[in-house]
Amino acid sequence: MGATPAETAAMRRALQIAATPGVPLGPNPRVGCVLLAEDGSEVAEGFHRGAGAPHAEVAALTEAGDDARGTTAVVTLEPCNHTGRTGPCVEALVTAGVRRVVFAQADLNPVAAGGADALRAAGIEVEGGVLAEEAAQVNRAWTFAVEHGRPFVTWKFATTLDGRSAAADGTSRWISSEPARQDTHRLRAECDVVLVGTGTVEVDDPLLTVRDDWDRPVRHQPLRAVMGLRDIAADRRVLNNHAETVHLRTREPAEALRELFERDRQHVWLEGGPTLAAAFLAAGLVDEVVAYVAPSLLGAGANAVGDLGITTVSDQLRLRIRQAAVIGTGADANVRLTLGRTP
Structure with missing residues (x-):
């Protein structure tokens, strides 16, 4: 169905907070997340603050609390589907009752990939590729390194x-x-x-x-x-x-x-x-x-x-x-x- 105007606007905001000054670089990409209510209004937002810190999706879900249920998660990178220093974001989104996920850049890292398919398997609507080129520029070095x-x-x-x-x-x-x-x-x-x-x-x-x-x-x-x-x-x-x-x-x-x-x-x-x-x-x-x-x-x-x-x-x-x-x-x-x- 594609992204709605509200989702596209939220993605621009997510890209903005993903690039928050002062966030240490490497080894993780910069990621931002905005949660939207069904009427398109913002419920919460979050961004990844560096290795070992909660991922952007978890930061936004924590801010939203119970209000996360039924929301659309707009995130600059495909949610991860693996356990590293933190748990998989896919699991956090499913547990929180998120209805729909819109992401920009697909995660090319073979360790963390597969999030979109896992979300769909859990019954969550997924839309990918929204402002993907802009997201790749936010993480231009990380994207290059993963690809090459x-x-x-x-x-x-x-x-x-x-x-x-x-x-x-x-x-x-x-x-x-x-x-x-x-x-x-x-x-x-x-x-x-x-x-x-x-x-x-x-x-x-x-x-x-x-x-x-x-x-x-x-x-x-x-x-x-x-x-x-x-x-x-x-x-x-x-x-x-x-x-x-x-x-x-x-x-x-x-x-x-x-x-x-x-x-x-x-x-x-x-x-x-x-x-x-x-x-x-x-x-x-x-x-x-x-x-x-x-x-x-x-x-x-x-x-x-x-x-x-x-x-x-x-x-x-x-x-x-x-x-x-x-x-x-x-x-x-x-x-x-x-x-x-x-x-």
């Missing part, structure tokens, strides 16, 4: 106008401006892994944490991953207790991503140097590029990316610009380019 069996990779770098990521003497702090660095932390916070190579750790000694505009660490930190065969010196800051750190003893990008996927990680923020970036690009494992371009020139120094084996213009790796924005003002202005692979 590896994390989504965003490569971030800062460069001068002439493509230099460091000066001839090796110094690289700071090519980007303070506003650009603050912007980087906001985007870094949307990932669940920050990945660099052992060379970057040895030379730059980065923290690899997410910090706020006052340089204070935020509560929820992504996993810090260091890739490479050499040992990490014990005094490196990446080994402090500000966030969890893993050493991936490999030089193969695909192997590193496999290990991270096995750790339930869906979005890698790649901040390594030009050699590591070239390895991921050559392997076809960069899905998005975020480049901060400073209005400056160095004339010499390290390139933003290492040798890709490209010897002629016709073979150049082309990217599609998805967004361009000026970050900061005046002398602190940088241009942020967000690019994706061409189809």
